[in-house]
Amino acid sequence: MGRRKNQARPAGSDSWNPVADWYTGWVGAEGSEHHRRVAIPALLELLLPARGEQVLDVGCGPGVLAPHVAGAGARYTGVDASRRLLEFARRHHAAHGRFVQGDATKLQEIGELQAGAFDAAVFLLSIQDIDPLEDALAAAAWAVRPGGRVVLLMTHPCFRIPRQSGWGWDRQRKLQYRRVDRYLTRLAVPMKSYGAARHGFTRSYHRPLGAYVNGLAACGLRVDGIHEIPTHKSPEPGPHARAERLATREIPLFLGLRAVKEEGR
Numbered sequence: 688m689g690r691r692k693n694q695a696r697p698a699g700s701d702s703w704n705p706v707a708d709w710y711t712g713w714v715g716a717e718g719s720e721h722h723r724r725v726a727i728p729a730l731l732e733l734l735l736p737a738r739g740e741q742v743l744d745v746g747c748g749p750g751v752l753a754p755h756v757a758g759a760g761a762r763y764t765g766v767d768a769s770r771r772l773l774e775f776a777r778r779h780h781a782a783h784g785r786f787v788q789g790d791a792t793k794l795q796e797i798g799e800l801q802a803g804a805f806d807a808a809v810f811l812l813s814i815q816d817i818d819p820l821e822d823a824l825a826a827a828a829w830a831v832r833p834g835g836r837v838v839l840l841m842t843h844p845c846f847r848i849p850r851q852s853g854w855g856w857d858r859q860r861k862l863q864y865r866r867v868d869r870y871l872t873r874l875a876v877p878m879k880s881y882g883a884a885r886h887g888f889t890r891s892y893h894r895p896l897g898a899y900v901n902g903l904a905a906c907g908l909r910v911d912g913i914h915e916i917p918t919h920k921s922p923e924p925g926p927h928a929r930a931e932r933l934a935t936r937e938i939p940l941f942l943g944l945r946a947v948k949e950e951g952r
């Protein structure tokens with residue numbers, strides 16, 4: 688799948704520095720409501736961290752996953768490009784693991800990490816902020832041992848495409864539907880700048896589902912689990928509440944994928 692020239696340019700792997708205050712203000716040390724109610728439980732269900740395992744959290748940001756991994760008795764390493772997010776992570780989660788600065792697409796160049804040293808690598812709501820996808824997957828495959836796993840937890844690429852999807856109301860059929868305007872083309876969508884200063888922006892990278900599954904397979908990572916997750920949000924009371932409830936139960940807005948690194952790779 689080709690990329691358009693103007694879509695290939697990343698916003699910069701440290702582009703999260705200027706939005707760090709906004710992001711940590713929203714997410715906090717324990718994670719946003721999305722994290723706590725949907726993303727973290729779904730990721731843990733796929734990861735199943737075991738006592739003594741080494742877990743690498745790629746694009747860890749403020750490190751909200753660290754206490755959960757440490758709580759399972761596993762050892763946690765978070766890696767992120769943003770110095771400011773890592774400062775926050777260390778301030779709140781130093782007791783739960785270690786945090787390393789570096790580029791997720793070049794883990795091989797980070798001195799503190801070794802090939803095959805991890806039982807699992809996870810991307811908690813980060814893979815869609817990291818580009819190029821194939822380099823990030825290859826780097827994760829490098830970091831995990833044969834038989835180890837890679838878990839991706841992301842917004843569902845089939846149903847939740849930044850600026851290209853949304854809910855609609857079908858008056859005749861009295862149902863809420865999901866509208867998808869674009870899907871197959873890869874997109875690099877600039878996200879609005881946040882916070883009081885409103886400087887800096889990040890990019891969200893849309894890729895179709897096949898890019899993830901084929902990208903994993905290309906580095907010897909065989910998908911063995913998929914979790915399609917609806918949002919936790921209940922509809923506001925009103926005339927459309929029943930239809931809204933049905934639609935939000937039926938259309939998953941989050942996706943989890945687990946892949947296992949083939950032996951001998």
Ligand SMILES: C[S@@+](CC[C@H](N)C(=O)[O-])C[C@H]1O[C@@H](n2cnc3c(N)ncnc32)[C@H](O)[C@@H]1O
Pocket residue numbers: 699700701703714745746747748749750751766767768769772789790791792810811812813816817818
């Ligand atoms: C949406 S945040 C998610 C952070 C965290 N996993 C969470 O759930 O709160 C995306 C993270 O990806 C990081 N990131 C983006 N590109 C990166 C890269 N090339 N290398 C390392 N981290 C990167 C950003 O710095 C940011 O912390």
